[in-house]
Amino acid sequence: MGLSKGILRYEGYTSQGLNLYLFSYPGYGSLRLYSVSSSDASLYKKLHTDELRPKATRKQVSVIIGLLITEDNELETKLNSLGVRLSIGSVRWVFQVLNREKKSALQFFHWIRRWQPELEGNSDICSLVIDNCGHLDDYKAMRCLLDGFSLQRLFLTKKAFEYLQLTSSKEELLKKATQNVVDILQEIGGTSYGTGVPSLIEMFSDLGSFDMAKFVIEKTGRKLSYYNVLIRELCRRGDFKAARDLMDEIGKEGCNPSAHTYNYIISSLLKNGKNADACEVFQEMQDNDCPPDALTFEIFIYNSCNEGKLDNAFEFFDDMVARGLEPRLLTHAAFIKGFFNSQQYEKAYKYVVGSDDKYSSNVNYSLLANLHQKQGNLVDAENILSEMIKKGLRPHFNVFMKVKKHLMKSGNEELATSLQKKFLQLEVRA
Numbered sequence: 061m062g063l064s065k066g067i068l069r070y071e072g073y074t075s076q077g078l079n080l081y082l083f084s085y086p087g088y089g090s091l092r093l094y095s096v097s098s099s100d101a102s103l104y105k106k107l108h109t110d111e112l113r114p115k116a117t118r119k120q121v122s123v124i125i126g127l128l129i130t131e132d133n134e135l136e137t138k139l140n141s142l143g144v145r146l147s148i149g150s151v152r153w154v155f156q157v158l159n160r161e162k163k164s165a166l167q168f169f170h171w172i173r174r175w176q177p178e179l180e181g182n183s184d185i186c187s188l189v190i191d192n193c194g195h196l197d198d199y200k201a202m203r204c205l206l207d208g209f210s211l212q213r214l215f216l217t218k219k220a221f222e223y224l225q226l227t228s229s230k231e232e233l234l235k236k237a238t239q240n241v242v243d244i245l246q247e248i249g250g251t252s253y254g255t256g257v258p259s260l261i262e263m264f265s266d267l268g269s270f271d272m273a274k275f276v277i278e279k280t281g282r283k284l285s286y287y288n289v290l291i292r293e294l295c296r297r298g299d300f301k302a303a304r305d306l307m308d309e310i311g312k313e314g315c316n317p318s319a320h321t322y323n324y325i326i327s328s329l330l331k332n333g334k335n336a337d338a339c340e341v342f343q344e345m346q347d348n349d350c351p352p353d354a355l356t357f358e359i360f361i362y363n364s365c366n367e368g369k370l371d372n373a374f375e376f377f378d379d380m381v382a383r384g385l386e387p388r389l390l391t392h393a394a395f396i397k398g399f400f401n402s403q404q405y406e407k408a409y410k411y412v413v414g415s416d417d418k419y420s421s422n423v424n425y426s427l428l429a430n431l432h433q434k435q436g437n438l439v440d441a442e443n444i445l446s447e448m449i450k451k452g453l454r455p456h457f458n459v460f461m462k463v464k465k466h467l468m469k470s471g472n473e474e475l476a477t478s479l480q481k482k483f484l485q486l487e488v489r490a
Contacts, residue, residue: 116144125157128168139171146172148184155188159223165192166201181212187220187259194223194241203244210250218263220256225267235275242279261286265293284315291321295328300337303328319345319353326356330363338363354380358391365398373398392424400431405440412444422448426456433463438470442479449482 116124120142127138146154151172158165169189173180186209193202209216227237238260245256257280264273270290277286287310294303303325307317322345329338342360345352357380364373373395380387392415399408412428415421425448432441441463445455460483467476 113143113145116142116146116150120144121146121150121153124168125154128154128158128165129161129163131163135167136171140175145176148179148182151179151185152188155192159192159195162196164196164198164201165189181214183215183217183255184219186214187217190216190220191223194221195226199240199244203248206244206248206252206256210248210252213251215251215255216259217255218259218266221260221263224263234272238272238276239279242276246280258286258289261289262293265290268297270294282310282313282315284310284318284321287315288318288321288324292324295324298328298332300325300329300334317345317348317350319350319356322350322352323355323359327359330359335363351383354385354388354391357385358388358394361391362394365394368398368402370395370398370402370404389420389423392420393427396424396427397431400428409444421451422453423456425453426459429455429463430459433459433466438463438467438472439475442467442472442475445479446482449486452486454486455483 123142124139124146127135132138154168155165158168166189169185169192172185179185186205190202190205193199193205221241224234224237224241227234241260242257245253245260257276261273261276264270264276273290277283280286287306291303291306294300294306307321307325311317322341326338326341329335329341338360342352342356345356357376360376361373361380364370364376377387377391377395380391392411395411396408399405399411408428408431412421412424415424425444429441429444429448432438432444445460445463448455460479464476464479467473467479
C-alpha cells in the first residue's frame with residue numbers, strides 16, 4: 061500500500077476517548093503535552109512550597125537528618141524553622157540514612173506530608189516509610205500505616221519491600237519474612253493489597269529472584285497480571301526462551317496469556333532486532349484466539365516508522381482500523397515523527413491535517429510545530445501554530461512559548477508579536 065493511500069485512509073477517521081500526554085520514543089526525543097489548566101488547590105500548594113520556600117541545600121538536609129537521629133524533643137518546631145522544601149531525592153536520602161542508623165522515620169514521614177502537602181499521596185514516600193518499618197521489624201506500625209493507605213486509596217511501589225533484600229541469604233528465612241508481609245497485606249486488603257502484592261513480585265523480579273516472585277504468586281493467587289510482571293522482566297533481560305516457557309507453563313494452568321502478555325514479548329523482540337520472531341508471535345496470539353489490541357499495532361507501527369518502513373507501518377494501521385481499534389496518540393506521533401525524520405515534511409503535515417478529532421488534532425499540530433522548532437524551521441513552526449489557532453485549536457503552551465521565544469531571538473519580532481496576538485485572541489474566545 062502506498063503512503064498517500066495510507067494518509068487518505070487516515071483522513072476522516074474519528075478517534076475518541078484518547079487520554080495520553082507523553083510522547084517518548086528512543087531516538088525520537090520526547091514531547092510532553094500536559095493540560096494547561098490546573099486546579100486552584102494545586103496552584104495554592106505549589107505557591108506555598110515550591111515558590112515561597114527555598115529548596116533545601118545538602119547541608120540543610122544533613123541538619124534535618126541530625127535532628128531526626130538525635131530524636132530532638134522540639135523536632136517539628138526546629139524542622140519548621142528551617143523554612144525549606146525537600147526534593148524527592150532529598151527525602152529518599154533522609155530515609156536511606158535513617159534505615160542505615162536503624163532509626164524510625166515515622167515522625168519525619170508525618171511532618172513532610174504536613175509541611176509539603178503535594179507529597180501527601182506520593183507513592184514513593186508512602187512506600188519508603190513502609191520499608192523503614194521493615195528495617196526496624198516494626199510490623200505494628202507497618203500494619204497501621206498500610207491500613208491508613210488503603211482507607212486513603214494510596215498506592216505502594218516496589219520500594220516498600222526493599223528491606224527484604226537484607227533479611228537473610230537463607231531461603232527459608234526470606235520466605236518466612238515474605239510470608240509475614242503477604243499475611244499483613246491480605247489482612248489489610250484495599251489498595252495496600254492491590255498494589256502491594258504486584259510491587260512485591262516486581263521487586264523480586266527486578267533482583268532476578270524469580271523463584272521468590274513465584275513464591276509470592278503461589279501465596280496470593282495465580283493471576284495473569286502477576287505472571288505478566290515476571291514475563292515483562294524476563295523480556296527486559298532479553299531472556300525470550302524463559303519468557304515463552306513461563307507463558308506456556310501458565311497456559312497449562314488455565315491462566316491464558318492476554319494481549320498484554322504477548323505485547324511484552326513482541327516489543328522486546330522488535331527492540332532486539334528479531335522482527336521475524338515478533339511476527340511469528342503476532343500470528344501465534346491470533347491463532348490462540350487472543351486478538352491484538354491497539355498497543356500491539358502501535359508497537360509494530362513505531363518499529364516500522366523507526367526503521368523508515370512507513371509502507372509497513374500503514375499496513376499495520378489499516379489492519380488496526382479494520383478491526384475497529386482506535387489509534388492511540390503515540391501511534392499518531394510515530395507516523396508524524398517517522399515522516400519528519402525521513403524529511404518527508406509535506407506528508408507529515410498532511411497526516412496532521414487529516415486528524416479530524418479535536419483533541420488528537422491539537423496534540424498532533426503541537427507536536428509537528430515542536431519538531432519544526434527544534435530543527436530551526438521557525439517560520440514553518442509559526443505557520444502551523446497559526447493554522448491550528450485559526451481552526452480554534454489551542455496549541456500546547458510550552459510549544460507556543462518556545463516558538464515565540466526563538467522567533468524573537470532570530471530577529472523575527474513582528475512574526476512573534478503576530479503569533480502572540482493570535483494566541484491571546486484564542487484565549488479571549490475561550
